[in-house]
Structures are given as structure tokens and as C-alpha cells.
Amino acid sequence: MHRIERxxxxxxxxxxxxxxxxLRKYLSSTELLGRRGDKAVSIPIPQIELPxxxxxxxxxxxxxxxxxxxxxxxxxxxxxxxGAGSAGDQAGNHIxxxxxxxxxxxxxxGEELQxxxxxxxxxxxLSTEGGKYTGIxxxxxxxLRHFRRTYDRALRRVIASxxxxxxxxxxxxxxxxxxxxxxxxxxxxxxxxxxxxIMDVSGSMGREQKDVxxxxxxxxxxxxxxxxxxxxxxxxxxxxxxxxxxxxxxFHLRESGGTKISSAYELFLDQILEKYRAEEWNIYxxxxxxxxxxxxxDTERCVxxxxxxxxxxxxxxxxxxxxxxxxxxxxxxxxDGALGSMECLITAAVDDREGVPDAIRAxxxxxx
Amino acid sequence: MVRTEPLPPYLxxxxxxxxxxxxxxxxxxxxxxxxxxxxxxxxxxxxYTGFPVRYPSWRFGMEFERxxxxxxxxxxxxxxxVINNDPTYAYLVRSNSPMEQKLVMAHVYGHADFFxxxxxxxxxxxxxxxxxxxxxxxxxxxxxxxxxxxxxxxxDMALALDDLIDPYMPLKxxxxxxxxxxxxVTPLERARISLDATIGVSQVEEASTEDEGGEIVAxxxxxxxxxxxxxxxxQRDILQIVRSEAYYFAxxxxxxxxxxxxxxxxxxxxMTRSLxxxxxxxxxxxxxxxxxxxxxxxxxxxxxxxxxxxxxEEKGMDLFRLRAIHNDVSxxxxxxDEEFARRSNLFLYHRNSRTGRMEIADRDWRPIKAQLLTSLTGGGIPQIELVxxxxxxxxxxxxxHQFDGRxxxxxxAGETLxxxxxxxxxxxxxxxxxxxxxxxxxTDGVTVSRVETEEEGExxxxxxxxRIAG
Numbered sequence: 001m002h003r004i005e006r007x008x009x010x011x012x013x014x015x016x017x018x019x020x021x022x023l024r025k026y027l028s029s030t031e032l033l034g035r036r037g038d039k040a041v042s043i044p045i046p047q048i049e050l051p052x053x054x055x056x057x058x059x060x061x062x063x064x065x066x067x068x069x070x071x072x073x074x075x076x077x078x079x080x081x082x083g084a085g086s087a088g089d090q091a092g093n094h095i096x097x098x099x100x101x102x103x104x105x106x107x108x109x110g111e112e113l114q115x116x117x118x119x120x121x122x123x124x125x126l127s128t129e130g131g132k133y134t135g136i137x138x139x140x141x142x143x144l145r146h147f148r149r150t151y152d153r154a155l156r157r158v159i160a161s162x163x164x165x166x167x168x169x170x171x172x173x174x175x176x177x178x179x180x181x182x183x184x185x186x187x188x189x190x191x192x193x194x195x196x197x198i199m200d201v202s203g204s205m206g207r208e209q210k211d212v213x214x215x216x217x218x219x220x221x222x223x224x225x226x227x228x229x230x231x232x233x234x235x236x237x238x239x240x241x242x243x244x245x246x247x248x249x250x251f252h253l254r255e256s257g258g259t260k261i262s263s264a265y266e267l268f269l270d271q272i273l274e275k276y277r278a279e280e281w282n283i284y285x286x287x288x289x290x291x292x293x294x295x296x297x298d299t300e301r302c303v304x305x306x307x308x309x310x311x312x313x314x315x316x317x318x319x320x321x322x323x324x325x326x327x328x329x330x331x332x333x334x335x336d337g338a339l340g341s342m343e344c345l346i347t348a349a350v351d352d353r354e355g356v357p358d359a360i361r362a363x364x365x366x367x368x
Numbered sequence: 369m370v371r372t373e374p375l376p377p378y379l380x381x382x383x384x385x386x387x388x389x390x391x392x393x394x395x396x397x398x399x400x401x402x403x404x405x406x407x408x409x410x411x412x413x414x415x416y417t418g419f420p421v422r423y424p425s426w427r428f429g430m431e432f433e434r435x436x437x438x439x440x441x442x443x444x445x446x447x448x449x450v451i452n453n454d455p456t457y458a459y460l461v462r463s464n465s466p467m468e469q470k471l472v473m474a475h476v477y478g479h480a481d482f483f484x485x486x487x488x489x490x491x492x493x494x495x496x497x498x499x500x501x502x503x504x505x506x507x508x509x510x511x512x513x514x515x516x517x518x519x520x521x522x523x524d525m526a527l528a529l530d531d532l533i534d535p536y537m538p539l540k541x542x543x544x545x546x547x548x549x550x551x552x553v554t555p556l557e558r559a560r561i562s563l564d565a566t567i568g569v570s571q572v573e574e575a576s577t578e579d580e581g582g583e584i585v586a587x588x589x590x591x592x593x594x595x596x597x598x599x600x601x602x603q604r605d606i607l608q609i610v611r612s613e614a615y616y617f618a619x620x621x622x623x624x625x626x627x628x629x630x631x632x633x634x635x636x637x638x639m640t641r642s643l644x645x646x647x648x649x650x651x652x653x654x655x656x657x658x659x660x661x662x663x664x665x666x667x668x669x670x671x672x673x674x675x676x677x678x679x680x681e682e683k684g685m686d687l688f689r690l691r692a693i694h695n696d697v698s699x700x701x702x703x704x705d706e707e708f709a710r711r712s713n714l715f716l717y718h719r720n721s722r723t724g725r726m727e728i729a730d731r732d733w734r735p736i737k738a739q740l741l742t743s744l745t746g747g748g749i750p751q752i753e754l755v756x757x758x759x760x761x762x763x764x765x766x767x768x769h770q771f772d773g774r775x776x777x778x779x780x781a782g783e784t785l786x787x788x789x790x791x792x793x794x795x796x797x798x799x800x801x802x803x804x805x806x807x808x809x810x811t812d813g814v815t816v817s818r819v820e821t822e823e824e825g826e827x828x829x830x831x832x833x834x835r836i837a838g
Contacts, residue, residue: 003420004412004432011429048430050528051783053750055774061718061729063740065667074717074726096434 015045015098016108023112027360028353030211033218033251040099041222048096106226109219113361117227133181140180149179192230193282193315195221196271198264200289202239203256204326208352212322213288214251215356220286223364228282234271238264240294244271260294261287261331262301269309278313285310285317286363290324291331299331303338311344318363319347373404379460383473389642390477394688395634397480398494399455402473410446410461411435417617418451418459419500423507423609425523447659448472452483452620454494467648468655474638478631485692486627488619491538496616503609510602522603526610528787531749532589533611535618586753589767589788590614596757597792607791621747622695629673630691632660636674675712676703696744700737709733742772750776752798765792769800776800782809782816789813 019026026032032041064074109115136146154173158164197217199205225231235250236242239257242264264287272283293299311317321332332347339345348362349355375383383402390397405413415432416422438444447464451457458476460469483489493499511519594607620627636656644652660671680703681687694702708714709731716730716739730736745751756766765788769776781798789796790813798809799821806821 003424004415004428007415007424007426007429008432009429010424011426011433014426050427050524051780051787052528052531053752053769053781053784054777055750056777061716061739062743063667063736064715064717064728065672065713066715067713068715068728070715070728070731072728074728096430097437098433 011048012098014048015096016100016104018045018048019043019098019100020108020112023108024357027109027112027219027357028215030215033214040101041105042097042099045096045098102222103226106222109223109360110226113357113365115223115361115364133183135182135184136179137182138176138178138180140182142180144181146179146181150177153177153179192232192280193224193228193284194232194234194276195224196234196236196268196283196285197250198236198238198242198268198285198287199250200239200259200261200264200287201237201253202259202290202292204259204290204292204324205322206324209290209322209324210251210254212350212353212356213320215353216288216320216350216359217286219356219360220284220363223360224284232276234276236264236267238267242267258294259289259292260298261289262298262305265302265305265310269305272310272313283314285314286320287318288320288322289331290326291321291329292324292326293331293334296334299334302331303334306335306345307339307342311339311342314344316344316346316363319345320359320363321347321349323349323351375402375404375460378466379404379469379473382470386470386473386477386638386643389638390474390481390634393634393638395477395481397456397477397484398453400458400476400480401455402458402460402476404460404462407439407445407461407463408436410449410459411439413459414446414449418449418457419497421497421501421504423504423523424511425527426520427527448476450476450479450483451497452489452492452494452616453496456480456483457497465651467651470643470648471635471639471652471655474643475631475635477638478634479627481634482623482627482630482691485688486619486623487693488539488622488695491542492616492619493612499616500613503613506605507609510606514602519602519606523606523610525787525791526590526607528784529590529593529791530610530614532587532752533591533614533618534587535615535622535747537588538615538618586755587751589752589754592754592757593788593791599791603791618747619695621749622697625669625673625676625696625744626691626694626699627673628669629675629677632670632674633677633687672712676700676708679703679708679711697741700740700744704733704737704740706733709736742774745772750774755799759797762794764794765789765796767796767798769798771801775802778802778807778809778818782811782818785809785811786813786816 026043032043066074068074110117133144136149150173151171154171154177157174157177158171197213199210199213201210221231221233233247235245235247237245237250237253238259238261240260240263244267245253268285272278272281276283293302306317319332319335321329323329329349332349335345335347346363348359350359374380379402387400412432413420414435415428422428435444435446439446445461447461447468449459456476456479458473458480460472464472507519507523590607590611594604594611597604597607599607639652639656660668660674676699677687677690680690683703685703690699690702710733714731714733714736715728716732716736717726718729719725720727751770751772753768753770754765755768758764759766767785767788769781778800781800785796785798789811793813795810795812800807800809808819808821810817810819
């Protein structure tokens with residue numbers, strides 16, 4: 001088998017080479033969204049084929065077999081059945097699904113955008129839930145009984161009490177002899193991070209704007225996942241009010257209504273005060289909006305929240321402003337004006353899909 | 369290597385029984401060696417087109433990936449693999465049911481008989497398993513010497529051209545050489561001849577150039593390049609390897625329908641007349657009808673083939689003679705008539721240019737037959753000929769596509785022509801037709817240009833000249 005594995009490995013190398021070459025294309029397309037499993041992304045690539053002299057699909061006729069009157073449509077799709085001859089050894093123009101490890105994809109992304117690795121801040125540790133059955137104790141479920149130790153105790157007892165009979169070497173453990181395995185939970189340092197994707201879903205955010213957000217969110221997740229063992233993602237949407245939603249909703253929701261950005265910031269703040277405390281988590285909020293806030297007063301409130309409560313607690317706050325036909329884009333200007341000097345606030349304007357790579361670089365390029 | 373194992377006792381017993389039935393029915397074959405494999409291994413073997421010992425290439429890896437995914441998603445499954453070789457190797461998949469194994473073995477004996485007796489297979493290398501192994505070893509050695517990238521690049525170029533052979537030539541040569549060819553006397557001589565055959569020099573190449581007074585066999589472009597192009601020896605050898613393997617596979621492409629038809633005819637006959645236990649009947653019907661089912665609107669070579677043989681038998685034709693002398697084209701030409709077309713529900717379809725969908729155009733047997741023959745001629749691939757090896761006195765190659773109404777995929781053709789040009793190291797031209805106009809593709813190996821021509825490429829058309837960056 002190893003021979004085919006070698007050829008397969010070679011093929012995968014070639015695929016990766018292509019992927020690396022075309023990564024820019026994927027960086028601004030929705031093609032990969034929803035193709036991510038826990039560990040790998042399945043990427044559709046056109047089957048790599050050697051060029052050949054072959055007939056085009058303009059061969060206008062062929063022979064088929066089956067019932068039907070003249071003039072009736074041929075059942076199924078006969079386009080590939082261009083005569084019996086095509087049943088040769090040439091595969092059609094298949095799309096091949098290639099699984100690429102998430103780590104590897106992130107690595108490509110890092111190379112392409114020259115992203116620095118992130119240094120987790122502080123010595124935040126989480127004790128993991130897992131553990132090993134390395135301890136021993138005297139009570140516990142029978143299913144965890146340590147046979148050798150239990151027998152050992154019983155044997156000692158029998159010998160010590162003088163009941164040992166070499167001709168009838170019977171050892172019967174009693175309750176006191178029993179030794180039960182005990183689980184010791186291991187606390188190992190593990191950096192964990194939480195991403196908040198906060199999206200403005202007010203009436204002015206159209207389909208294209210949401211696609212830009214989706215693409216950006218996908219790559220940001222991919223990158224951060226490669227940097228942290230333990231990554232959680234929280235999705236918040238807001239118009240005039242904010243709420244937490246699941247991924248599916250986040251990407252498909254279409255709301256209309258006003259925009260009150262402070263509502264989202266308040267909800268987010270609640271989360272990091274209660275559930276994802278800054279002492280334990282690396283926190284990465286990403287806020288996407290077209291920058292058209294309801295009122296200047298609300299913007300002021302946002303600035304205040306950011307400055308006093310949010311920025312001190314997060315690794316980095318990223319605000320991505322997606323250009324839309326309706327948005328004024330005022331919010332970014334306001335943020336830059338009031339908080340431009342804060343290092344952990346990053347703002348970026350994205351005009352369209354093509355701008356996604358630059359925005360990602362702006363967000364993740366600092367290595368914070 | 370792929371792990372195979374000999375048959376377990378009950379299959380061995382069954383095999384003996386089937387072999388006996390096949391022989392007494394008149395089938396004639398080299399010794400058939402069955403081996404049992406896991407489905408995954410059979411996919412690997414199929415990716416190597418049946419030979420576990422081929423040269424390394426990412427293409428086999430890709431094919432394996434495709435088969436393996438298809439298998440694990442339950443979309444496709446390979447029942448059997450038969451290798452044209454003496455002895456004939458056949459692989460059974462372990463996961464087949466006992467009934468399927470019987471059916472497959474019976475089917476294999478049909479193929480084995482066909483390989484041995486069909487005239488188009490007479491010139492094929494019967495020691496192909498070792499020939500392929502020898503080719504693989506040489507390519508691996510080149511990789512060690514010249515580097516993976518370098519060799520792979522050239523191999524891919526050569527493989528893009530492996531259709532460019534003359535599938536009719538080996539038989540012509542074989543017939544010619546049959547009479548006067550003396551038997552090799554010493555073991556050394558025998559070894560040399562079989563080595564030549566391995567490399568693919570002796571019969572095919574030398575003959576190709578010499579017998580028509582130094583003229584080139586126009587469709588054996590691969591042979592021409594291997595002989596005439598300015599190449600390093602290892603590159604020349606790789607062209608020879610690709611070419612000899614292409615000649616080995618060519619008859620299989622030319623006899624898809626008749627070969628599968630013959631094997632299906634026999635598995636069906638052997639099973640239904642002799643082997644089928646009552647408990648197998650439903651399974652058999654299921655499996656057999658699965659293999660011979662019609663994809664709506666498409667031709668299934670198993671189904672068409674078996675129907676042709678059954679019809680021929682009904683008409684009192686000599687089936688054994690049919691299987692000995694025909695390829696798909698001549699077989700269909702000999703058997704298909706009005707009654708057959710009607711009974712087998714054949715139809716001609718065409719694309720409705722208004723709706724864009726495929727529609728049944730005709731039930732008349734004559735155009736149906738004509739279309740069948742056209743589409744099968746040359747194994748269903750475009751016929752490309754070398755017209756001039758010194759075009760315009762500049763040493764450029766002029767190729768011509770034998771236009772039969774079916775147009776080439778032009779960007780593919782341009783890319784392929786580039787490969788020719790890169791091997792030939794000079795510009796190359798291809799004459800063809802597109803949208804009713806004669807057309808000439810020209811490439812220097814980097815860019816491809818298309819020029820509409822008025823007369824067979826004599827004049828440079830002033831019209832379109834869109835350059836495509838390579």
C-alpha cells in the first residue's frame with residue numbers, strides 16, 4: 001500500500017501548492033464557508049488534469065437507449081453521454097474535494113498575509129476537565145477496582161492472619177481490601193480565547209456586506225483557532241437591540257431597523273464580566289457595521305464604554321466598517337477621533353470582498 | 369505493495385468448477401490467477417489501471433483519492449479487475465457476496481478468452497506485468513538522478529500526448545512480421561527481444577518509420593517525437609515508456625463494448641445455466657441488472673454489448689468468430705440492423721438549440737448506426753495526424769485534426785499543442801475547425817494563437833488573432 005500512499009501524498013502536495021497559489025482567491029470568496037469541520041476544511045478544487053486533445057461539448061448529437069417519442073427530452077442528463085465512445089478512461093471535469101488540515105490552512109494564511117503568531121497575554125490558565133486514573137482510594141465504584149492492588153492487600157491480610165494454606169491457596173478479598181482507582185484531574189496551562197463576532201444587521205447592511213463579514217469571520221476564526229487550543233466563538237447581532245445568536249442565524253439573519261451600537265457593546269460587556277472573564281480568557285471582539293449609528297449621543301456612549309470598560313479587558317478590539325450604499329461611515333471617524341491613540345483598538349474600512357485580506361491583516365497583523 | 373492473498377478453499381473450489389464450465393463451453397484462455405483483496409486495495413490497484421508496479425505519478429494518487437472517496441461515500445464500487453497478461457491476473461474484492469464472486473469469476477473468464485483470442489490483442493505485450501515493473505524501475509532511477517520535479521514535469525508532458533498513437537498500427541505490423549519472423553534461438557536473444565518489447569522499440573518504432581520508404585506514420589505522433597525530437601536519452605526513454613503503455617491499452621479502448629458484452633454474455637450464460645443456486649437467483653438478478661442497467665439516455669457498454677451478442681446468436685452468427693475478428697466499430701457495423709435498433713430501443717438524440725436540452729431526434733436505424741460508428745471510431749478520441757515535420761522549411765510541426773463534425777475543446781487543444789511544442793522545441797501548428805470555420809492553432813510553447821484560415825492553413829487569415837497568455 002505504501003506505493004499508492006506516496007503518489008497520493010505527492011498529489012496532495014500539488015493540491016496544496018495550488019491552494020497556496022490561489023489563496024487570495026479564496027480569501028475573497030464565500031466558497032469555503034460552511035465547509036469547515038472541527039479539524040479540517042474540505043476545499044473544492046477543479047480536478048487537476050493534463051491537457052488533452054478532446055472533443056468539446058458541442059458535439060451536437062449522440063446515441064442513447066430507452067423509451068420515448070421523437071422530440072421528447074432525453075431523461076437524465078445526456079450531456080455527458082456523448083456517444084458510447086466517451087465511456088473511455090477519461091474522467092469528466094470533476095470537482096475534487098480535498099481535505100486540508102485547519103492548522104495547515106491557517107499556516108498558509110499566515111504566510112500569505114505575513115501574520116505574526118499571537119502571544120497569549122498573561123499567565124492565564126484553565127484547568128482542563130480531563131484527568132488520569134492514577135490515584136488510589138478505598139471507596140468508589142466497583143468497576144474501577146484495581147485488581148492487583150486489591151489482591152495484594154487481601155493476600156497480605158490472609159498471610160498476616162495466619163490463614164494462608166499453601167495447599168489451598170485461596171484468597172478472598174473483603175471490603176477493607178478493596179482498592180479503587182481514583183481520577184486525578186490534571187491542571188495544565190492552556191491558553192483559551194473567545195471571539196465575539198458582533199454584526200450590525202440593521203436595514204442598511206445588505207447581502208454583499210454580510211458576505212464580506214462572513215468571509216472575514218471565517219478567516220479570522222481559522223487563524224485564531226490555529227493559535228489557541230481552546231477557542232470559543234460568540235455571535236452577537238444588533239440593530240437597535242442586541243442579542244446572542246447561533247452561527248447559522250448570524251450569517252443568514254436579515255433584519256431591518258435602526259442602529260444602536262451601544263446595545264451590542266453593553267451585551268458584550270455583560271458577557272466578559274460574567275461568563276468570559278478577562279482573567280481567564282483572551283478576548284477578541286470583532287465588530288462589523290456600516291458605521292451608520294442612530295445618534296451622536298449613542299456614539300458617545302459607545303466611546304465611553306470602550307474606553308472605560310471594554311478596552312482594558314480585551315486583547316484587541318477590532319472594528320471593521322463595511323461600505324454600504326446607505327451607510328455614512330461616520331462611526332469609524334468618531335472612533336478614530338476619540339480613541340485613535342489606543343493601541344488595542346483597530347479600525348479598518350472594507351470597501352468590498354477584495355479588501356478582506358487587507359482588513360484581516362490590519363486586525364491580526366499586530367500579534368496582540 | 370498491495371496485499372493480496374490466494375483464494376480461500378471454497379472460492380478455489382468454485383473457481384475450478386467455473387473454469388471447467390467455461391472451457392467446455394468453448395472459451396479458451398491463458399491460465400487465470402485469482403487473488404483476493406480488500407476494497408481499499410482494489411481501489412489502489414485500479415488507480416494504477418491494474419498494475420501495482422507502475423512508475424510513480426501524482427495522477428495515480430489523484431485517481432486513488434477519487435475512487436476511495438467514491439467508495440467510502442457509497443457511490444461506486446469496483447467488483448473486479450482483469451489484467452491482459454499471460455497468465456491473466458484477476459482480482460476479487462473480499463467484500464463481494466459469494467454469489468457476486470461466482471458472477472465475477474464467470475465474467476473474468478469471458479474477458480480472459482477475449483484477451484487471448486481477439487485479433488486486436490494479438491500484438492499486445494503479454495508479459496505486461498513485468499514490463500510495467502521494468503518501466504517503473506527506470507522512471508524511479510531517472511527521478512533519483514535528475515530529480516522528482518524535472519522527471520515529473522516531462523512525464524506529465526508525455527502523458528498529455530498518450531492518445532497520439534496509431535491504434536491500428538500494431539496489428540498491421542504484427543501481421544507483417546508474423547510470417548518471416550524467425551524464432552529466437554538462444555536465451556540471450558530471447559531476453560533481448562523481450563527487453564526490446566518492454567522498451568517498445570522493436571516492433572513498433574522501427575517498423576513505423578521504415579516500411580513506407582522512410583515516411584512517418586502520420587498518427588503515431590508519440591513515436592515520431594520519441595525518434596526525432598531533440599531530447600536527452602532519459603526523456604526519449606520516458607516517451608517510449610508512455611508510448612508502449614499506450615499501445616498496450618489501446619485495444620481495450622477499441623473493444624470496450626464487444627469485450628464487456630462478451631464477458632457479460634458468458635457470466636450470464638454460465639450463471640443461469642449451470643451455477644445458480646435457488647438462493648442466489650434474486651441476488652444474481654439484482655447484480656446483473658445493476659451492471660447492465662441503462663443510465664437514462666446513455667449507452668452502457670455492458671448492456672449494448674450483451675444485447676449485440678444475444679441478437680447475433682439469434683441470427684445464427686458464429687459468436688466465437690465475431691469475438692475473434694472485431695473491434696467495437698466493426699462489430700456494430702456487422703450486427704446492428706433495423707430490427708436490433710428497434711428492439712434495443714436505440715435512438716439518436718441531439719441538442720435542441722432553442723431550449724438547450726437533449727431531445728430524442730430520430731428512431732430510424734440508419735442515422736443511429738452511422739452516429740454510433742462515428743463516435744466509436746478511433747476509440748472515441750479525436751484523430752490527430754502529423755502532416756508536415758518541416759513546415760515552411762523551419763522545422764516546425766504541422767498537425768491536422770481529422771474533422772468529423774465534432775469540434776475540439778479549443779483551449780485544451782491549445783494547451784496540449786503546447787506540450788508537443790515543448791517536446792519538439794520549436795513552434796507547432798494544428799489545423800482544425802470551429803463553428804464551421806477552418807482554424808489554425810499555433811504555439812511556441814508559451815502562448816497560443818488562433819487564426820481563422822480560409823484554406824487548410826495555406827493562408828494566414830486576417831481575422832481573429834486572439835493571443836492567450838500561457
